Amino acid sequence: MSELKRIEDLIGDIHSLNQDAIDAASAHLDSLTKPPGSLGKLEDISKQLAGIMGEVIPDVSHKAIVVMAADHGVCEEGVSAFPQEVTPQMVLNFLEGGAAVNVLARHAGAEVVCVDIGVNADLEHEALVARKVRYGTANMAQGPAMTREEAIRAILVGTEVVDELVARGVRILATGEMGIGNTTASSALLHVLGGVDLEAGVGRGTGIDDARWRHKQEVIRRSIQMNRPDDQDPIDVLAKVGGLEIAGLTGVILGAAKHSCAVVIDGFISSAAALIAARLAPVSVQYMIGSHQSHEQGHARMLEAVGLKPMLHMDMRLGEGTGAALCFTLIDAAGKIMREMASFESAGVSRG
Incomplete structure (x- = not known):
């Protein structure tokens, strides 16, 4: 296989992000004790990482x-x-x-x-x-x-x-x-x-x-x-x-x-x-x-x-x-928000 063909095949293996994982991460973020979207780019990172890796809370420690x-x-x-x-x-x-x-x-x-x-x-x-x-x-x-x-x-x-x-x-x-x-x-x-x-x-x-x-x-x-x-x-x-x-x-x-x-x-x-x-x-x-x-x-x-x-x-x-x-x-901070922050239900906090 030619080296150019290897690059072309690699590009063909790149697909759009997993929308189901993004939606699930968004729902999880909205369940946490904060107004929706109030953590700004930290929330954007969390959703993007979920879409990239296909997991709601991926492990990015390595x-x-x-x-x-x-x-x-x-x-x-x-x-x-x-x-x-x-x-x-x-x-x-x-x-x-x-x-x-x-x-x-x-x-x-x-x-x-x-x-x-x-x-x-x-x-x-x-x-x-x-x-x-x-x-x-x-x-x-x-x-x-x-x-x-x-x-x-x-x-x-x-x-x-x-x-x-x-x-x-x-x-x-x-x-x-x-x-x-x-x-x-x-x-x-x-x-x-x-x-x-x-x-x-x-x-x-x-x-x-x-x-x-x-x-x-x-x-x-x-x-x-x-x-x-x-x-x-x-x-x-x-x-x-x-x-x-x-x-x-x-x-x-x-x-x-x-x-x-x-x-x-x-x-x-x-x-x-x-x-x-x-x-x-x-x-x-x-x-x-x-x-x-x-x-x-x-x-x-x-x-x-x-x-x-x-x-x-x-x-x-x-x-x-x-x-x-x-x-x-x-990015680590965004992950900790996803893993460690309490939800409205678990903390007994009323939603707006």
Whole structure:
């Protein structure tokens, strides 16, 4: 079976949510000692999780954040404030448990799974999931970031990682990433697939100044003019101006939906992957939970393009899966409401 056919079959296995479970969860929420709908997004989460997993009160205690790591050849154009060596250095930091996402994942009771899908260095660590497709993308300002075949292979890496996690009992996933230069690729994807002007969609990433911000826009503009990505073909866009970690996260999202698992979408780069997934399989959006709106300039427009509403506004712009890790704690809170809150009948409280 060809790799493209594997993706097509996977997409065909993604179905709409279980409406009977959603209705049962809604009835349960309305039986609890509160005005209907008064817990807002916590109730929305509970109903969505029920529909995703087909259970009124699913067990989502086994959580994992998949951090995809890869490098970007476009860094040769001077679009980032940090050098590319930071990517492998931060991967080792993740693996040793010292990054922000590790701290917040421990707080949320989630494991961090770090995948080398395209770091431009040789890495070894007992905890590393080594699935390198290539040593970073090519410079998209001089040609396609990768071949179509490499983009497809990277998507499948994401689905395979999910297969393995689900086999170990994981039922809720989150997306995280590491890759110097990845806001450039994500901004390009937003421009092509979301139709957002570069001035509105290109942010400052790790903190570039005005001159480099304008240069970053010009590099993206030149990359798109050179590669002419087809906005009706998400894989073509991903291959020409995307990134390996973005492709991998696209696979994570599609794989989660196939396995009837919820997937919490982190920040700007993760949302770029969500946009690709949404274009490939529109029904997959039903399995996504928007965690936060980051401080990155284009993130609100990216979320709008996907069709997600964030739960948090924390002015964060770190990535890694940090916003998604915080969202896990809200998901746990929603589950406790469903399991532990008294009903009008059990508490002897009169209904309105």
